[in-house]
Structures are given as C-alpha cells and as structure tokens.
Amino acid sequence: MLDFIQQLVSGVALGCVYGLIALGVVLIYKTTEVVNFAQGDLMMLGGFFAYTFIGILGLNYWLGFALAVAAMALVGMLVERLLVRPILGFPQFAIVMATIGLGFFLRSIAGMIWGTDDLKIDTPFSNGVVKFGDLVLADDKLSVIVATLILCLVLYLFFNKTRLGTAMRGTSENMLAAYYMGIPVKRVVSLVWAISAMVAACAGVLLAPITFIHSNVGLALGLASFPAAVLGGFGSIPGAVVGGIIIGVLQTLAGFYMAEGWKSVFPYIILLGVLLLKPEGLFGALGRKKV
Amino acid sequence: MRFVFKTNYDQDIRLFQHAGQMWTYLALFAVLLVAPAVVSSYMLSQLVFVFIYALVGVSLMILVGFTGQASLGHAAFLAIGAYTAAFMQAHGYTFATYFLLAGVLTGIVGLLVGFPALRLHGIYLLIATISFSFIIEELLARWESVTNGNEGMRVKTLELFGMEIGRNSDYFYYLCLGVLTVTIIVTLNIMRSPTGRAFIAVRDSETAARSMGVDIAATKVRAFGLSAAITGFAGALFAHKMTFLSPEMFTLQLSIEFIMVIIIGGSLGLHGAILGAIFIIMIDxxxxxxxxxxxxxxxxxxxxxxxxxxxxxxxxxxxxxxxxxxxxxxxxxxxxxxxxxxxxxxxxxxxxxxxxxxxxxxxxxxxxxxxxxxxxxxxxxxx
Known part of the structure; x- marks a missing residue:
C-alpha cells in the first residue's frame, strides 16, 4: 500500500509536468489552431536558461527562476513573430512540420551551446523530504504538484477575470470575429505564445531537480504530453492538466507493476484507445459537422 | 513555348505529354544505367540510398501529397518491411518470395492502420501515426524471438538467380533502380486511374468527393495500404543495404527525414519525391x-x-x-x-x-x- 502511494505521488508529479506542457500546447491550439510540437523543447530551453542564471551566474534560485521565465516569454514571442505568423492559415500539416523543425533546431542549438552533459541546479527542493508517518515524499516532486496547482489557479483567474484574458478567449472562439470587434489579434496571439513559453519554462525549471537538464529531455516529454492533451480533449485547459495527471499516474503504475517496456509505450496505447473510442476526450467540446 | 493542344481525354492522361518529355526521361534513365561505370563507389552507395529514400518518398507522396493524409509513422512501415525480409531470409526463403511478402505484409499493416485513421483528421491522425510508430519500435525491441531485440539482426547477403549480390555491387544498384522505376510507373498509372483521381478528390475536398460518389473510407484505406506496401518494398531493400537492423534505426527521427523528403521536394508531383531524396541524401x-x-x-x-x-x-x-x-x-x-x-x-x-x-x-x-x-x-x- 505504501509503495502504491509513493508511486501515485511520483506519478502525479510526472503527470503535472505532462500537464504543464500539454497546457502550453492547448493554449496555442485554442487561439491559433497551431499544434506546437516544439513545446517540450521550449521547456528544455527554460531549464537551460535557469541553469545559466542559477548554475553559471550564481543568482538566487527565485530570481533565476523569474529571469528564465521572462527570457522564455521573449523566446515565445520571437518564435511567433518569425515562424508562426507568416505561415498562419496554411494547411495544418505544414505548420506542424515547421514546429517540428523548430524543435530540431532548438535541441541542437542547446546541445551546441550548453554541451551534451547532464546538468544540474541546486534548488531549495533538491534533497529535502516530507514525512507523513511511514510515507516519505520528496520535496522536488511535491514542488511540481504545488506549482502546477498555483499556475492553474493563476491562469484560470487570468482567463476569466481580466480584460486581456477575455480577449484571448474571444480570439480562440473566432479569430476573424474577434478582429472585427477591435481585439488586436496579432498582439493577443503573440502574448499567447509568450504565456505558453512561460508555462513551459516553469515546467522546465521545476523538472530540473527530478531529471537532469539535457538537450534531449524535451523530445520525449513533449511527445508524451500529446496523449495528455488528447485525453483532456485538445482544447480544454483543465482537461490538459487532468489528462496529464491521469497519463502520468497510469504510466508510473505501469512501470512499477507491469513488465519492462510497457512504461514507455503506455501513454501512446492510452492515446490510441482514446482516439478510437472517445476522440473528443474527457472534457472535449468538439463540435461535429454532419456532411 | 510549346503548347500541347488536347482534343480528347486520353490525350490528357498520357504518361508523356509530348515526345520531348519521353526522350528526356529515356536519356535520364540511360545516364543512370551507365552511372556505375562512371561514379565512385561512395557515390554509387549514396545513389542506392537516394533510390530507397525516393521509394519511401513516392509512398509518402501518395499518402500525404495526393490523398492529404498526414503520417509520421513511415519509419515503422519501413521497419516492418525490413524485419520481414530479414526474418524470412534467415528461414531460407528466396529473394522473390520475401521481397513480395515484405511489401504485402506491410501493406496489410498499413490497411489496419488506415481503418482507425478513417475517424481521425489532421493533427489527430499525425499523433496516432506517431504513437503507432513508437509502439512498433518498442515491439521490435521486445519481441526477441523474431527480431533479436536490441542486439539487432544481421541480414545475409542477397541471393538472386544463384548469384550473391553484395550491398555495394553494381547489381544491387540496378536492382534498386529497377524497383524504383517500376514503382514510379505503377504509381503514375494508378494516379491516372479512377483510384488515383479519388485520392486527389479526397485531398481537395472530402465533401465534394463524397457528393461525386467517391467512397471516402475505401479511398483513404487504399491510400494507406498502397503507401505502406511501397514502404515495405523499400524496407526489404533497406535491410540488404544496411546488412544490420536494430530498433533504434527506425525512430521518429527517420520518419521526420522521410517527411522532409516531400517537404523539400515539394508535394506537387512525383518529381518532388525524387528531388527531395537527392537533397536529403546528398546533404551528408x-x-x-x-x-x-x-x-x-x-x-x-x-x-x-x-x-x-x-x-x-x-x-x-x-x-x-x-x-x-x-x-x-x-x-x-x-x-x-x-x-x-x-x-x-x-x-x-x-x-x-x-x-x-x-x-x-x-x-x-x-x-x-x-x-x-x-x-x-x-x-x-x-x-
């Protein structure tokens, strides 16, 4: 039983990371219908920025965290301006391939700049544990869970209570109509990319003590976040996080209780199952047009 | 400027629109025939890779370029073809048998992937094919009795008409050239038949295609099957070219390279697949x-x-x-x-x-x- 709870908590922590990446994917998809395959690599880049600020420049953890997030916001806006805006409106496959190309590019550039060794940063959560009786939970995993909850709350308040958030929701409903209503659609889309990159950066920094910072870390996590997004209904923000947690927990349990090899494919088996049986996902509002 | 004046439909679907075109392609074919005598052995080996990538490029062109279905799982199809060929060869079958079977089996797997793909559009299809490819990759690593797992599998030298054909020999080059030429001609013929025109109709507008009486489900499944089968043939050649197969050769990276073939070549026609393959291979x-x-x-x-x-x-x-x-x-x-x-x-x-x-x-x-x-x-x- 104790083992089970341990696995459950680390599963939820892993799931929160999936959820945060899926959240970024869903945010961008909702507003621009662009599916960003480079989201995991943006997360990786966030981790490297944090390493630069904290590990190399020796700044305070929280200051370094904030700077990494701010830097990633700029990167997100830059990507939107240079790569996404010119091809918006082209067939979706072309846009997806462009983001895959971006992922390639970021991964190799990060490998060239920071090398291919495993890097690590010291965080306040690095080696601490919290004990509940016999149950021992690592601080770094708990920090991911708590931070995900806080981020979700902040994003919820932002989207539902602020003017800008409302503008973003309007843009995601119908870009053209939003434009006619006087919403600066280009700026809104740019900000959505910034927010999404910031969420990715948070995931990257939080993940740093759990896995090492490495240029290839984004690919696997980024791809595994797609099952999360699909399970949650691709287009639903709470769905992304819930889907991420479900995938993370099931994957961790599969790794613990089932034969070797199941762990890495489990998210994809779930994904295929969801696509075949319930393509609209758990929280999906997928409208179906009758032809 | 040459203007081909078409007076009937047969003229419009001719393989060669005018005599000049035919002579150009014949000249190209002749150049390719004498190539082994001229180019260095390294370039010849690269050319064989160009042919194999062009085969996969043609198969992707059918699926992505003509039918408009996304796929990032073609590395898995290639793997199925390659492993089928290697496994059957190890069990003593002749080249003709396992070459055909590699294509047929991969085609059947392609059909099976095509059926669930009917319900999926665009991005969902893309993610589903990626998942399929991951699952196949893991399967190759785990199904050790057939694939020898992560240790990889040796492929014996190709034997045809009682003759051993090495991976770098001229004969292997001619074999690949022949397979590619036949595939291109078959594909061109399919594309001017009702099936091929249904592919293009499905790509341009599913609604319009359905209202014209095109069976969308059957068309998509056919495109998947055909594309997978061609990739399976390419896989059999790939196995002999590499002489060693292991699961980590068939990753998402390879699927992305295949898609790059048609992105770089352009999805307007089969020429794109060839040009893209040349570009991808010659970049090294x-x-x-x-x-x-x-x-x-x-x-x-x-x-x-x-x-x-x-x-x-x-x-x-x-x-x-x-x-x-x-x-x-x-x-x-x-x-x-x-x-x-x-x-x-x-x-x-x-x-x-x-x-x-x-x-x-x-x-x-x-x-x-x-x-x-x-x-x-x-x-x-x-x-």
Missing part, C-alpha cells in the same frame, strides 16, 4: 565537404580583406570549431524544414516549375500564379 557528403573547406575559405577571404595572419588563424580555428560541433546537422535540418515551409512551400519541384513557367511566359509571368491561399476561418475543430 555536402556537410563533410563544408567541414573541410569552409574554414580555409573564410581564412582566405579574411586574408583578401587584409587581415593579419594571427587574425586569419583565429578565424579559421573558430569556424573549424563551429563546423565540427556535433549538433550542426540537427541545426541545419531544423533550419531547412523551417525555411522551406516559410519561403518555398512547393519545394524544389515547385521552384523548378516556377522557373520553367517564367521562361515560357517570359514577359507575362505573374507571381500570383503560385500564390497559396491562406484560410483563416476554416476550423479543424468543426469538421
């Missing part, structure tokens, strides 16, 4: 060449602009360090994908068509002939 020798020559070139340029010898040396070393970094290939791949999609969405073949049209129409060429329409209101969510 080109990079090696750059690695050696660019530092010296930069050095001599700096010298020409009057830099001191220490400065020149520093520049040369700097460029040397940059070009020999391990990640350079990834950076270049990423840049190529992004730049092609941004600036030349029709690929190399599209560029060739533009240049040709420019000269044919000379003073009257309009850029907008090839302008792509941007659609902002069509929502993938509501289809």
């Amino acid at each position: 020798p080109l990079l090696t060449l750059l690695k050696d020559d660019v530092p010296l070139l930069i050095g001599s340029l700096a010298q020409a602009f009057g830099a001191g010898s220490e400065r020149v040396k520093a520049l040369e070393d700097g460029t040397q360090a940059l070009t020999s970094t391990a990640g350079l290939k990834g950076v270049i791949y990423g840049l190529i994908i992004m730049l092609f999609i941004l600036f030349e969405p029709f690929g190399l073949y599209g560029r060739w068509l533009k240049i040709k049209l420019f000269f044919q129409m000379f003073p009257l060429y309009k850029k907008s002939t090839f302008k792509r329409q941007k659609v902002y209101v069509k929502s993938e969510r509501n289809r």
Whole structure:
C-alpha cells in the first residue's frame, strides 16, 4: 500500500509536468489552431536558461527562476513573430512540420551551446523530504504538484477575470470575429505564445531537480504530453492538466507493476484507445459537422 | 513555348505529354544505367540510398501529397518491411518470395492502420501515426524471438538467380533502380486511374468527393495500404543495404527525414519525391565537404580583406570549431524544414516549375500564379 502511494505521488508529479506542457500546447491550439510540437523543447530551453542564471551566474534560485521565465516569454514571442505568423492559415500539416523543425533546431542549438552533459541546479527542493508517518515524499516532486496547482489557479483567474484574458478567449472562439470587434489579434496571439513559453519554462525549471537538464529531455516529454492533451480533449485547459495527471499516474503504475517496456509505450496505447473510442476526450467540446 | 493542344481525354492522361518529355526521361534513365561505370563507389552507395529514400518518398507522396493524409509513422512501415525480409531470409526463403511478402505484409499493416485513421483528421491522425510508430519500435525491441531485440539482426547477403549480390555491387544498384522505376510507373498509372483521381478528390475536398460518389473510407484505406506496401518494398531493400537492423534505426527521427523528403521536394508531383531524396541524401557528403573547406575559405577571404595572419588563424580555428560541433546537422535540418515551409512551400519541384513557367511566359509571368491561399476561418475543430 505504501509503495502504491509513493508511486501515485511520483506519478502525479510526472503527470503535472505532462500537464504543464500539454497546457502550453492547448493554449496555442485554442487561439491559433497551431499544434506546437516544439513545446517540450521550449521547456528544455527554460531549464537551460535557469541553469545559466542559477548554475553559471550564481543568482538566487527565485530570481533565476523569474529571469528564465521572462527570457522564455521573449523566446515565445520571437518564435511567433518569425515562424508562426507568416505561415498562419496554411494547411495544418505544414505548420506542424515547421514546429517540428523548430524543435530540431532548438535541441541542437542547446546541445551546441550548453554541451551534451547532464546538468544540474541546486534548488531549495533538491534533497529535502516530507514525512507523513511511514510515507516519505520528496520535496522536488511535491514542488511540481504545488506549482502546477498555483499556475492553474493563476491562469484560470487570468482567463476569466481580466480584460486581456477575455480577449484571448474571444480570439480562440473566432479569430476573424474577434478582429472585427477591435481585439488586436496579432498582439493577443503573440502574448499567447509568450504565456505558453512561460508555462513551459516553469515546467522546465521545476523538472530540473527530478531529471537532469539535457538537450534531449524535451523530445520525449513533449511527445508524451500529446496523449495528455488528447485525453483532456485538445482544447480544454483543465482537461490538459487532468489528462496529464491521469497519463502520468497510469504510466508510473505501469512501470512499477507491469513488465519492462510497457512504461514507455503506455501513454501512446492510452492515446490510441482514446482516439478510437472517445476522440473528443474527457472534457472535449468538439463540435461535429454532419456532411 | 510549346503548347500541347488536347482534343480528347486520353490525350490528357498520357504518361508523356509530348515526345520531348519521353526522350528526356529515356536519356535520364540511360545516364543512370551507365552511372556505375562512371561514379565512385561512395557515390554509387549514396545513389542506392537516394533510390530507397525516393521509394519511401513516392509512398509518402501518395499518402500525404495526393490523398492529404498526414503520417509520421513511415519509419515503422519501413521497419516492418525490413524485419520481414530479414526474418524470412534467415528461414531460407528466396529473394522473390520475401521481397513480395515484405511489401504485402506491410501493406496489410498499413490497411489496419488506415481503418482507425478513417475517424481521425489532421493533427489527430499525425499523433496516432506517431504513437503507432513508437509502439512498433518498442515491439521490435521486445519481441526477441523474431527480431533479436536490441542486439539487432544481421541480414545475409542477397541471393538472386544463384548469384550473391553484395550491398555495394553494381547489381544491387540496378536492382534498386529497377524497383524504383517500376514503382514510379505503377504509381503514375494508378494516379491516372479512377483510384488515383479519388485520392486527389479526397485531398481537395472530402465533401465534394463524397457528393461525386467517391467512397471516402475505401479511398483513404487504399491510400494507406498502397503507401505502406511501397514502404515495405523499400524496407526489404533497406535491410540488404544496411546488412544490420536494430530498433533504434527506425525512430521518429527517420520518419521526420522521410517527411522532409516531400517537404523539400515539394508535394506537387512525383518529381518532388525524387528531388527531395537527392537533397536529403546528398546533404551528408555536402556537410563533410563544408567541414573541410569552409574554414580555409573564410581564412582566405579574411586574408583578401587584409587581415593579419594571427587574425586569419583565429578565424579559421573558430569556424573549424563551429563546423565540427556535433549538433550542426540537427541545426541545419531544423533550419531547412523551417525555411522551406516559410519561403518555398512547393519545394524544389515547385521552384523548378516556377522557373520553367517564367521562361515560357517570359514577359507575362505573374507571381500570383503560385500564390497559396491562406484560410483563416476554416476550423479543424468543426469538421
């Protein structure tokens, strides 16, 4: 039983990371219908920025965290301006391939700049544990869970209570109509990319003590976040996080209780199952047009 | 400017629109026939890879370019073809048998993937094919009795008509050339038959295709099966070319390379698949060449602009360090994908068509002939 709870908590922590990446994917998809395959690599880049600020420049953890997030916001806006805006409106496959190309590019550039060794940063959560009786939970995993909850709350308040958030929701409903209503659609889309990159950066920094910072870390996590997004209904923000947690927990349990090899494919088996049986996902509002 | 005046439909679907075209292709074929006598053995080996990639490119062109279905799982199809061939060869079957069976079996798997794909559109299909490819990759690593797992599998030398054909021999080159030529001719014929026209109709508008009586489900499944079968044939050749198979050869990276073939080549026609394959394969020798020559070139340029010898040396070393970094290939791949999609969405073949049209129409060429329409209101969510 104790083992089970341990696995459950680390599963939820892993799931929160999936959820945060899926959240970024869903945010961008909702507003621009662009599916960003480079989201995991943006997360990786966030981790490297944090390493630069904290590990190399020796700044305070929280200051370094904030700077990494701010830097990633700029990167997100830059990507939107240079790569996404010119091809918006082209067939979706072309846009997806462009983001895959971006992922390639970021991964190799990060490998060239920071090398291919495993890097690590010291965080306040690095080696601490919290004990509940016999149950021992690592601080770094708990920090991911708590931070995900806080981020979700902040994003919820932002989207539902602020003017800008409302503008973003309007843009995601119908870009053209939003434009006619006087919403600066280009700026809104740019900000959505910034927010999404910031969420990715948070995931990257939080993940740093759990896995090492490495240029290839984004690919696997980024791809595994797609099952999360699909399970949650691709287009639903709470769905992304819930889907991420479900995938993370099931994957961790599969790794613990089932034969070797199941762990890495489990998210994809779930994904295929969801696509075949319930393509609209758990929280999906997928409208179906009758032809 | 040549103007082909068409008076009936048969004339419109002819393989060669005019005699000049036929002679051009025959000349190209003749050049390819004498190539082994002329080019170095390294280039010959690269050409074989070009043929194999072009086969996969043709199969992707059918699925992605003509039918409009996305796939990032073709590395898995290639793996199925390659492992089938290797397994059957190890059990004593002849080349003709296992070559055909590799294609047929992969085609059947393709059909099976095609059925669930009927319910999926665009991005969902893409993610589903990626998942399929991951599952196959894991299966190859775990199904040790057949695939020998992560240790990999040796492929014996190809035997045909009682003759051993080595992976670098001229005969293997001719074999690949023959398979590619036959595949291209078959594909061209399919594309001018009702099946092929249904593919294109499904790509352009499913609604319109259905209202014209095209069975969308059957068409999509057929496209998947056909595409997978061609990739399976390519897989059998790939197995003999590599002589060693292991699961980590068939990763997502390879699928992305295959898609790059048609992005770089352009999805307007089969020419794109060939041009893209040439580009992807020849980029490696080109990079090696750059690695050696660019530092010296930069050095001599700096010298020409009057830099001191220490400065020149520093520049040369700097460029040397940059070009020999391990990640350079990834950076270049990423840049190529992004730049092609941004600036030349029709690929190399599209560029060739533009240049040709420019000269044919000379003073009257309009850029907008090839302008792509941007659609902002069509929502993938509501289809």
